[in-house]
Amino acid sequence: MIHILDKHSCCGCEACVQTCPKHCISFEEDEEGFRYPEVDGTSCIDCGLCEKVCPVLHQAESINPLHVYAAKNKCEEELMASSSGGLFILIAKKIISEGGVVFGAKFNEKWEVEHAYAETEEGLKAFMGSKYVQSRIGNCYKETKTFLQSGRKVLFTGTSCQIAGLKNFLGKDFENLLTVDFICHGVPSPKVWRKYLEEMKDKARRAKNSVSFHSILSSRKAMPSDGEGWSIEGISFRDKRLGWKKFSFVLTLAESSEEGKQNTVSFSRMHREDSYMRLFLSDLILRPSCYQCPAKGGKSQSDLTIADFWGIEKIYPDFYDERGVGLLMVNTKKGVAMVMKECCKMAEMTLEESTLMNTPYYYSTKEPAKRPSFWLLFHSEMKLDKISRKLLTSSLLIRLKRRVGRLMKKKKGK
Ligand SMILES: Cc1cc2nc3c(=O)[nH]c(=O)nc-3n(C[C@H](O)[C@H](O)[C@H](O)COP(=O)(O)OP(=O)(O)OC[C@H]3O[C@@H](n4cnc5c(N)ncnc54)[C@H](O)[C@@H]3O)c2cc1C
Ligand code: SF4
Ligand code: SF4
Ligand code: SF4
Structure with missing residues (x-):
């Protein structure tokens, strides 16, 4: 049975929890806010399935990409709403148009991040944009299996370890499954994220008229109020209005006034100036497993890998775009069928060129x-x-x- 002695050796994919035939594994948050499996020994039958599916204990071989591209979505609106080159939405829309299902990470009503699925183009919007918090997989591997067995096409997107966990959980290849991961330098703690949101709401309450806040018109629908006067209306970790490389973190809060009207304030800071983003980018709040990642360098065996094409301005200046440039690695034959040259500007590159400024493809972040x-x-x-x-x-x-x-x-x- 699974027993976590060293926290570096559990990436929190939840494959073990979803596999256990006796439902005797629970997933508990530790003092850092990361969740780990805990086995109820009294119900365990020692079948060993939880160990068999673990992507840390059973790591796959690395595969080299068949093709690597610099790529950007031709649709301005989609490119601006995405974190990098807007590639996720293109792939996801194709799957939906073929009657498929798409899994991805979205905010729930408490602005925590969790995996879910969508069956419509409208539903895909919630998955767009990077959320720099570890997402909860919940029952998504089980749901994926059910869709696959019913013959539906499934696109599963997530971190490399989440893809590796899914593959071990399924235990065999499905022709109707497409997997997409991204180059991942690590996931931050959900507990730090919760604390950050509380502090921001507190700040809004105390300093709504100060110079660091400015009212904006927001088109987003307000989420249910948390009962403290201020509720969160929108979050973007990668707002590109100042540029792709100069991206800002934008948090929009709304207050209900006595007349019932909403006073909306938007808090926007360059990523280097925001405390949460600074802590994330300095690697202090990552999950311990991210310092010893089990799924780097093609080990997730995903069909496609997407990322930011950092350094494109030096390698291929004509391709540079202030609105974002993506990196697309096509790892399998199934992935080749998803290359959509008609919706995307693309240029073939080498693996060396494309990872020169994106070493997290190969190496874990240093603790x-x-x-x-x-x-x-x-x-x-x-x-x-x-x-x-x-x-x-x-x-x-x-x-x-x-x-x-x-x-x-x-x-x-x-
Ligand atoms: C925690 C994290 C670390 C990253 N580290 C790097 C890096 O070091 N180098 C790099 O080049 N790129 C990194 N990325 C990827 C990058 O930020 C973009 O997500 C990626 O380039 C895809 O961009 P896009 O424009 O095609 O699509 P977008 O619309 O921006 O991305 C949406 C996709 O991201 C998935 N997603 C968003 N948040 C999460 C999450 N918390 N967990 C799982 N899946 C999520 C969605 O399900 C969807 O598939 C990271 C992303 C995350 C979430
Ligand atoms: S050994 Fe089997 S029964 Fe025991 S926790 Fe693991 S999967 Fe569950
Ligand atoms: S890595 Fe995944 S499967 Fe392995 S122990 Fe952790 S949650 Fe379970
Ligand atoms: S760095 Fe590795 S272990 Fe950490 S979330 Fe990303 S893929 Fe998983």
Whole structure:
């Protein structure tokens, strides 16, 4: 039976939970907010199925992509609403048009991230855009199996370890299954995310008239209020209005006034200035397994891998686009059939070129030495803004040294 001794060795895919014939595995959140399996030994029959499907214990061989492209969706609206090159929506729409089902990650009514499925184009909208929080798989592997067995086409999208978990769970190839993963540098803690949202609502309550907030007109429908006056109306981790590389984190909150009207404020910060994004990008709040990822470099055996084509401006400047450029790896023959040159501008590249600035394709993120300090401060109830300033702002002396170094380099260059 599954017994997690080292948290680096469980990516939280939930394949074990969905496989257990005795339903004796529960999934419990730890003090960092990541969920792990716990077996009720009294009901376990020691069948070993939970171990058999685990993508950490049973890792597949790496496969090399057959083709690699720089690619961008030709539809301006779809490209702008997507995080990278707008490739997910093209693939997903094709599956829906063929009567298929699409699985992906979306926000639930509490703005937590979870996997779900859609059977209409309208339903796909919720999956668009990266959500930088670990998603809960729930029963999605079981549901996928049911759809596949009924003959429906299924597109399953997710992190590489979620795809690896699904493949082990299914235990055999299905001709009607297409899988898409993305280059993944790690998933942050749902508990930190919840704390961040609470702090932002608190900020809105205290500082709604301050200069850091500005009212905007929002077209999105308000989500149900959480009863504290402020409710979240929309979240974008990758707002591209300032550009793909200069993406912003945008949180839209709504307040019900006495007249019942909604006062909407939108809080927008460049990713480098937002405390949650800073903590995520500095790798302090990732799941432990992401520092020893079991599914890198083609090990997920997904049909397609999508990502940002970071560095395209250096390799192929004419292809650069401020609205986003995607990277498409076609890993299998099934994937070849999904290359849609009519909806997408594409240029064939080599694997080396496309991963030059995207090393998370091959390598796990290095576990930061300051990670334990983060969790100590987090559990001491310190605010995330303060923690990120404390741990991530280099001291005045270091900044001065760096500036002098840069000046010296410039002088030498002249
Ligand atoms: C946690 C995380 C880390 C990432 N790390 C990198 C990286 O290091 N390098 C890189 O090039 N790209 C990375 N990406 C991928 C990138 O952000 C884009 O999602 C990807 O390029 C697809 O973009 P798109 O424009 O085609 O589609 P989009 O519409 O932007 O993406 C939608 C797709 O992402 C899936 N998705 C969104 N959030 C999650 C989630 N939390 N868990 C599982 N699936 C999710 C949806 O189900 C859907 O399939 C990461 C994404 C996530 C969620
Ligand atoms: S060994 Fe079998 S019964 Fe026991 S927890 Fe694992 S899957 Fe369930
Ligand atoms: S990696 Fe997945 S299958 Fe393995 S123990 Fe963790 S949740 Fe279970
Ligand atoms: S880095 Fe690896 S272990 Fe972590 S979420 Fe991504 S695919 Fe899974």
